[in-house]
Amino acid sequence: MIKLSKAVNNENSVWDTTNPNPCSWKGVICSTNNRFITHVSLSKLGLSTSDFLTDLCQIDSLQSLDLSMNSLSSIPNGFISECGKINGLKMLNFSQNKLSGFLPTFNGFSGLESLDLSVNTFGGNIDLQLDGLIRLKNLNLSLNFFNGFVPTHLGKSMVLEELQLSKNRFVGQIPAELFSYQNLTLIDLSSNNISGFVPNYFEKLSKLESLLLSANNISGEIPENLSNIETLARLAANQNKITGTIPRRISQFVKHLDLSYNNLTGSIPTDLLSSPNLQSVDLSYNSLEGPIPTNISVSLFRLRLGSNLLNGSIPAATIGKLVKLMYLELDNNSLSGEIPKELGSCVELALLNLAQNDFTGSMPKELSNLRQLQVMKLQSNRLIGEIPDQFSQLQNLSILNISQNSLTGSIPSGISNLQKLVNFNLQNNKLNGSIPELIGSLNLLIELQLGKNCLSGQIPMMPPKLQIALNLSSNCFEGPIPETLAGLYALEVLDLSNNKFSGKIPLFLTKMRSLTRLLLSNNQLSGNLPQFMAYVLVDTSGNKDLINSTTYNTSPKKRISVTVAILIAVTSVVLVIGITGAIVLIVSRRFYRVNDENLHSEEQLSLPQVINGHLLTTNSIHRSNIDFTTAMKAVSNPTNIILKSRFSTYYKAVMPCGRDYYVKKLNWDDKIFQLGSHERFGKELEVLGRLNNSNVMVPLAYVLTVDSAYLFYEYAQKGTLFDALHGNLGKVLDWTSRYSIAIGIAQGLAFLHGCNSGSVLLLDLSARSIFLKSLKEPQIGDIELFEVIDPSKSTGSLSTVAGSVGYIPPEYAYTMRVTLPGNVYSFGVLLLELLTGKPAVSEGTELAKWVLSNSIHRETWDQILDPNVSKTSNWVRSQMLSVLKVALGCVSVSPEARPKMKNVLNMLLNAK
Numbered sequence: 087m088i089k090l091s092k093a094v095n096n097e098n099s100v101w102d103t104t105n106p107n108p109c110s111w112k113g114v115i116c117s118t119n120n121r122f123i124t125h126v127s128l129s130k131l132g133l134s135t136s137d138f139l140t141d142l143c144q145i146d147s148l149q150s151l152d153l154s155m156n157s158l159s160s161i162p163n164g165f166i167s168e169c170g171k172i173n174g175l176k177m178l179n180f181s182q183n184k185l186s187g188f189l190p191t192f193n194g195f196s197g198l199e200s201l202d203l204s205v206n207t208f209g210g211n212i213d214l215q216l217d218g219l220i221r222l223k224n225l226n227l228s229l230n231f232f233n234g235f236v237p238t239h240l241g242k243s244m245v246l247e248e249l250q251l252s253k254n255r256f257v258g259q260i261p262a263e264l265f266s267y268q269n270l271t272l273i274d275l276s277s278n279n280i281s282g283f284v285p286n287y288f289e290k291l292s293k294l295e296s297l298l299l300s301a302n303n304i305s306g307e308i309p310e311n312l313s314n315i316e317t318l319a320r321l322a323a324n325q326n327k328i329t330g331t332i333p334r335r336i337s338q339f340v341k342h343l344d345l346s347y348n349n350l351t352g353s354i355p356t357d358l359l360s361s362p363n364l365q366s367v368d369l370s371y372n373s374l375e376g377p378i379p380t381n382i383s384v385s386l387f388r389l390r391l392g393s394n395l396l397n398g399s400i401p402a403a404t405i406g407k408l409v410k411l412m413y414l415e416l417d418n419n420s421l422s423g424e425i426p427k428e429l430g431s432c433v434e435l436a437l438l439n440l441a442q443n444d445f446t447g448s449m450p451k452e453l454s455n456l457r458q459l460q461v462m463k464l465q466s467n468r469l470i471g472e473i474p475d476q477f478s479q480l481q482n483l484s485i486l487n488i489s490q491n492s493l494t495g496s497i498p499s500g501i502s503n504l505q506k507l508v509n510f511n512l513q514n515n516k517l518n519g520s521i522p523e524l525i526g527s528l529n530l531l532i533e534l535q536l537g538k539n540c541l542s543g544q545i546p547m548m549p550p551k552l553q554i555a556l557n558l559s560s561n562c563f564e565g566p567i568p569e570t571l572a573g574l575y576a577l578e579v580l581d582l583s584n585n586k587f588s589g590k591i592p593l594f595l596t597k598m599r600s601l602t603r604l605l606l607s608n609n610q611l612s613g614n615l616p617q618f619m620a621y622v623l624v625d626t627s628g629n630k631d632l633i634n635s636t637t638y639n640t641s642p643k644k645r646i647s648v649t650v651a652i653l654i655a656v657t658s659v660v661l662v663i664g665i666t667g668a669i670v671l672i673v674s675r676r677f678y679r680v681n682d683e684n685l686h687s688e689e690q691l692s693l694p695q696v697i698n699g700h701l702l703t704t705n706s707i708h709r710s711n712i713d714f715t716t717a718m719k720a721v722s723n724p725t726n727i728i729l730k731s732r733f734s735t736y737y738k739a740v741m742p743c744g745r746d747y748y749v750k751k752l753n754w755d756d757k758i759f760q761l762g763s764h765e766r767f768g769k770e771l772e773v774l775g776r777l778n779n780s781n782v783m784v785p786l787a788y789v790l791t792v793d794s795a796y797l798f799y800e801y802a803q804k805g806t807l808f809d810a811l812h813g814n815l816g817k818v819l820d821w822t823s824r825y826s827i828a829i830g831i832a833q834g835l836a837f838l839h840g841c842n843s844g845s846v847l848l849l850d851l852s853a854r855s856i857f858l859k860s861l862k863e864p865q866i867g868d869i870e871l872f873e874v875i876d877p878s879k880s881t882g883s884l885s886t887v888a889g890s891v892g893y894i895p896p897e898y899a900y901t902m903r904v905t906l907p908g909n910v911y912s913f914g915v916l917l918l919e920l921l922t923g924k925p926a927v928s929e930g931t932e933l934a935k936w937v938l939s940n941s942i943h944r945e946t947w948d949q950i951l952d953p954n955v956s957k958t959s960n961w962v963r964s965q966m967l968s969v970l971k972v973a974l975g976c977v978s979v980s981p982e983a984r985p986k987m988k989n990v991l992n993m994l995l996n997a998k
Contacts, residue, residue, distance in 0.1 A: 170194025201362025914976025
C-alpha cells in the first residue's frame with residue numbers, strides 16, 4: 087500500500103502515509119477486524135495516469151474497486167491479467183473516465199458481479215469479451231460508442247440481472263437470445279439505433295421490473311402480453327415509430343408508463359389510468375383521439391397527454407381527487423368546456439399546462455389554491471372574463487402565460503405579490519386600464535409581454551432585470567416615451583410599436599447597452615432619430631414626422647446621396663462603419679442599423695493594459711498576421727464594435743498586413759465568469775484551440791488584461807446567420823445556401839458533441855452565434871462560453887446563462903442545466919429559421935412553439951415553409967418538408983425525445 091500510495095499521491099495528495107494504518111486512509115475500507123482491505127474508492131480525484139492500476143491487484147482481499155469520475159484513458163493489460171486472479175473481487179467501477187478503444191476481454195474475474203464502464207468513449211463490437219464473467223449480475227456500458235448488434239454473450243451462467251446499454255450505436259433488432267437471461271430485472275436499450283418490432287418474448291422474463299426502449303427506431307405495435315409481467319413497474323418506449331392502439335390492461339402493474347413521441351392512434355383505453363399503482367403516464371405527441379378516461383388513479387403524480395387529438399372536457403369529478411398530482415399537461419389538443427374549478431383541489435400541482443385547446447368560460451378562482459404552482463399556461467384558448475384577484479396568492483409562480491384569449495378588465499394590482507415570476511405573458515387579450523404601479527417590484531422578471539391589448543395611462547417603473555423582452559405594442563399608450571423605461575440595461579428587445587407615442591425619441595434609449603431590437607413603428611414620433619450602436623436593429627416606420635437621419639438640416643440632394651449609399655450597401659452586403667457626414671442604413675424589412683460613429687467620439691477608451699498575450703494557432707499565416715498592439719487599439723475605439731451580446735462584445739480589428747480579424751471581449755469582472763486564474767483560463771483555451779473542424783470557430787489567440795479577456799478569431803465576411811437570414815439577404819438566400827448552412831452547423835455541432843476529450847456544450851447557440859465565411863460556409867461561435875461561465879453565480883435571471891430567447895429549451899426552466907439535448911433544441915430552432923425565414927421570436931411568440939402548434943396535421947406543413955423558397959420547385963419543397971420533419975424532432979418538448987446530433991446530421995444528409 088505504501089508503494090501504491092506514492093503512485094496515487096504523485097497526482098493527487100489523497101492518502102496520508104504518515105499514518106501507517108491504511109484502513110484509516112480516505113476511501114479505504116477494511117474487514118471488521120481491520121486485517122484485510124476490502125474496498126478501495128479513488129473516485130473524483132482527477133487521476134489521469136493508469137500506471138498504478140496494476141499495483142491495486144496486489145490487494146488480494148479486494149472486493150470492491152471504484153475508479154469512477156477521473157480522467158483515466160486506458161486499462162493496462164496487466165490490470166486485467168492480475169486483478170482477474172482476485173476471486174473475491176465483486177465490484178469494478180470505471181465509469182465517467184476517458185477510456186477509449188475496444189472493450190478488453192475480461193478473462194478470470196470469477197467472482198465479479200458488477201461491472202460499470204459507462205460514460206467513456208469505448209467503441210467497436212461486443213462479442214465474447216464478457217462471456218467469461220460467470221457471476222456477472224450488473225453490467226453498465228451506457229454512454230459509449232459501441233456499435234454492431236446488441237450483445238448476447240454476457241456471462242455463461244446467465245445470472246445477469248441488470249443490463250444497461252443506453253446511448254450507444256447498437257443496431258439491428260432486439261435479439262431473441264436476450265430472453266435466455268431469466269433473472270433480468272432491468273433492460274435499458276434506450277438511445278440507440280435499434281429497429282424492428284418489440285418481441286413477444288418479454289413475457290418470459292417474469293422478474294423484469296424496468297424495460298427502457300426509448301429513442302430508437304422500433305416500429306410495429308405494442309405486444310399485449312407485456313401486461314402479463316406482474317413485476318414490470320416501468321415501461322418506456324417513447325420516441326420510436328410504434329403504431330397501432332394502446333393495448334388494454336397494459337398499465338395494470340406498471341407505475342411509470344411513457345409511450346410519448348410515437349404514432350399511436352385510437353382512443354386511450356378506459357382502464358389505462360385507473361391502476362392503483364400508477365404514478366406517471368406520458369402519452370404526449372401521438373395521434374390519440376377521443377375523451378380523457380374518467381377513471382384516474384389517485385396515486386398519479388404526472389399526467390402528460392399533450393399534442394394529441396383528444397376532445398371532450400376534463401373529467402371534473404375525477405380530477406379533483408388527484409391530490410398527489412404535480413404535473414398536468416393537456417396542451418395542444420381539442421379539449422373544450424370550462425376549466426373545472428375542481429382543479430383547485432390538486433394542491434400539489436407544480437405545473438399546469440392547458441394551452442392551445444378550446445376551453446371557454448372564465449378562469450376559476452379556485453386555481454388560487456394551488457400554492458405550489460410554478461408554471462401556469464392557459465394561452466391560446468377562448469377564455470373570457472377577468473383575471474381573478476386571487477391569483478396574487480400563487481406566490482411560487484415563475485411562468486404565467488394566459489395570452490391569446492379574450493380576457494377583459496384590468497391587470498390585478500396583486501400581481502406584484504408574485505415575487506418569483508420570471509415570465510409574464512398577457513398579450514393578445516382585451517385588457518384595459520393601466521399597468522399596475524408596483525409591477526417594477528418583480529425583481530426576477532425577465533420577460534413581460536403585454537402587447538395587443540387596450541392598455542393606457544402612465545407606464546410605471548419596470549422590473550430592473552427585464553432581459554428577454556418588454557412588449558407594450560398595439561395598445562393605447564400616448565404622450566412621450568416615459569423616463570420610467572430608463573435603466574433597463576439588461577433588456578434586449580423593446581417593442582413600443584402601434585401606440586400613440588409622440589415627441590422625440592429619448593436619448594436614454596441609446597444607453598441601454600444590451601438592446602438589440604427597438605420597435606417604434608406606427609406611432610406619432612417626431613424629430614431626429616438618435617444614433618444607436620451599430621448592432622441595434624431599429625424600426626421607426628410609420629412615424630411620418632420622424633427624420634431618419636443623424637445629421638440636421640439634410641437637404642434633398644443629400645437625401646438622394648444617402649439613398650444611393652443604402653442601395654450600394656444592400657447590393658454589396660457590406661456593413662459600412664464610419665462614413666462621416668452620412669448615415670448608411672442597411673435595410674431589413676423596414677429595419678435600420680444606425681451608424682454610431684459620433685456617439686462615442688468624445689469617449690475614446692484608453693488602451694487596455696496587456697498582462698499576457700498568447701498565440702494558440704499553429705497556422706503560420708495567422709501567427710504572423712496577429713498583432714496584439716494593433717488589436718488593443720481597435721478595441722479601444724467603440725466604432726469598431728460590430729456585434730454585442732450579454733456575454734461578450736465583438737470588434738473588428740484590421741491587422742498591419744491588411745487582414746481583418748474578430749477580437750471578442752469577455753467581461754472578466756462580471757461575476758458569472760468563473761475565470762479563477764489566468765493559468766486556468768489559458769488551459770481551457772489551449773484545449774479549444776486544438777479543435778479542428780471547418781464548421782467550428784476556434785480561438786486563434788488570446789490577450790488577458792486586468793479586467794477583461796480578449797479572444798481572436800478569423801473574420802467572417804458575411805457576418806452572422808441572423809444578419810444574412812433576417813437582414814437584406816433574407817429574400818435572396820436560396821434553398822441550396824440554406825441547406826448547406828444547416829448541414830454545416832450540424833457537422834460542427836456533431837463534432838463538438840462527440841469530441842474525444844469530452845463533449846463541448848454550447849451555452850448560447852443562436853443565429854447570432856453562427857458566423858458565415860460565405861453563404862454556404864457556417865461556423866459555430868462562442869464555443870468557450872460554457873467553459874468560462876459559472877451558472878451558480880447567475881443573478882437569478884432565467885436566461886442569464888441559458889442562451890438567447892427563443893432558443894432556450896423548455897426544460898431549462900426546471901433543470902437550470904445546459905445539456906446536449908438542450909443544444910439539439912437550439913439547433914432545431916435554427917433549422918426552423920432557415921425553413922420559415924422567420925426569426926426565433928416574433929411579436930412575443932417563439933418560433934418553435936408556433937411551428938409545433940401548426941404542424942399537428944401533415945397537410946398544413948406547406949404553410950410553415952418560407953413561400954419565397956419552397957415554391958421555386960417541387961424538389962426544393964420536398965427536401966424542405968423532409969428537413970422540417972428533422973427540425974420537429976429537434977424541438978420536441980421532452981429532452982429524451984430529441985435525437986442526438988450525429989443522428990440529426992445523418993437525417994439531414996439523407997433528406998430528399
